[in-house]
Amino acid sequence: MPDPTKRVLLAAPRGYCAGVDRAVVTVEKALDLYGPPVYVRKQIVHNKHVVTTLEQRGAVFVDETDEVPEGATVIFSAHGVAPVVHDEARALGLRTIDATCPLVTKVHREAVRFADGDYDILLIGHDGHEEVVGTSGEAPEHIQLVDGPDDVANVTVRDPEKVVWLSQTTLSVDETMETVRRLRERFPSLQDPPSDDICYATQNRQLAVKEMAAECDLMLVVGSRNSSNSVRLVEVALEHGTRAGHLVDYAEEIDEAWLDGVSTVGVTSGASVPEILVRGVLDYLGDRGFADVRPVVAAEESLMFALPNEIRRDLKAAGLSDKMRHDGSFAGAGSLH
Numbered sequence: 001m002p003d004p005t006k007r008v009l010l011a012a013p014r015g016y017c018a019g020v021d022r023a024v025v026t027v028e029k030a031l032d033l034y035g036p037p038v039y040v041r042k043q044i045v046h047n048k049h050v051v052t053t054l055e056q057r058g059a060v061f062v063d064e065t066d067e068v069p070e071g072a073t074v075i076f077s078a079h080g081v082a083p084v085v086h087d088e089a090r091a092l093g094l095r096t097i098d099a100t101c102p103l104v105t106k107v108h109r110e111a112v113r114f115a116d117g118d119y120d121i122l123l124i125g126h127d128g129h130e131e132v133v134g135t136s137g138e139a140p141e142h143i144q145l146v147d148g149p150d151d152v153a154n155v156t157v158r159d160p161e162k163v164v165w166l167s168q169t170t171l172s173v174d175e176t177m178e179t180v181r182r183l184r185e186r187f188p189s190l191q192d193p194p195s196d197d198i199c200y201a202t203q204n205r206q207l208a209v210k211e212m213a214a215e216c217d218l219m220l221v222v223g224s225r226n227s228s229n230s231v232r233l234v235e236v237a238l239e240h241g242t243r244a245g246h247l248v249d250y251a252e253e254i255d256e257a258w259l260d261g262v263s264t265v266g267v268t269s270g271a272s273v274p275e276i277l278v279r280g281v282l283d284y285l286g287d288r289g290f291a292d293v294r295p296v297v298a299a300e301e302s303l304m305f306a307l308p309n310e311i312r313r314d315l316k317a318a319g320l321s322d323k324m325r326h327d328g329s330f331a332g333a334g335s336l337h
């Protein structure tokens with residue numbers, strides 16, 4: 001029964017971004033075109049459900065390129081790879097499809113450009129994250145990682161007049177600005193990136209959470225533990241006034257005790273999360289009296305990327321459509337529409 005004292009605030013935008021949609025559709029189209037198995041280096045996007053569903057269709061996820069049989073097709077994930085990975089694939093005679101998000105590629109290009117100018121590049125990001133490994137690999141001798149504000153004290157540069165910061169695309173905007181503030185205290189001539197590295201999708205999802213956080217007793221973020229932007233959404237909610245926040249892959253992971261004494265639940269999802277999983281959480285909440293769902297719209301999004309050139313070429317040659325879906329849904333998981 002709906003309970004008039006209980007409500008859900010539903011963040012918008014949430015879920016799939018343009019880069020994730022493109023990467024997932026790339027794997028789906030590659031399976032249609034070449035047939036299984038299609039190899040994917042690392043998780044195509046950081047979401048358990050997406051990976052499991054693609055595995056069921058014949059995608060094989062590997063950690064390293066040398067696990068792919070000679071001559072097979074391998075797709076590089078949305079997080080990007082270092083140039084050395086392209087070299088390895090070439091040496092093994094693999095057919096490669098690069099599903100790196102164009103907004104990650106943009107950061108790679110910035111890194112190359114500043115390395116060519118002999119800058120020290122301070123890359124703000126999380127140690128070991130695939131995107132950071134890929135970007136660092138563009139210019140390892142020029143790039144050093146700065147893993148948050150507390151890491152600033154460890155930075156050393158050759159020439160304080162020639163230093164630039166870049167960042168991972170999925171960080172907390174506020175924490176990154178704090179890291180930059182501390183870096184600038186140490187290096188007043190620190191240059192900013194030519195444009196925002198934290199991508200539109202990360203920024204918009206954080207913005208929506210900030211708008212509703214103070215009104216929420218509980219924030220449920222749908223996303224996987226290894227999804228950087230999803231983890232950040234829980235942190236942002238807690239920093240902006242939500243009493244408790246949890247990350248869940250599926251509705252089944254919600255602990256009913258979290259709802260004790262709660263009248264407003266915030267719901268959002270990370271950029272790699274299909275909408276069907278959010279629907280599962282809303283159904284779970286609806287069954288427990290939280291049937292009043294109110295959208296909180298912080299921004300409109302319409303960005304869509306074309307598929308990678310390699311697969312567009314092969315799709316065209318086979319007389320198949322090279323168009324992206326229009327609704328950002330995950331075909332393997334059903335959609336809300």
Ligand code: SF4
Pocket residue numbers: 017018019020078101102103104169170199200201202229271
């Ligand atoms: S979160 Fe941003 S950078 Fe990452 S895939 Fe999505 S749009 Fe691209």
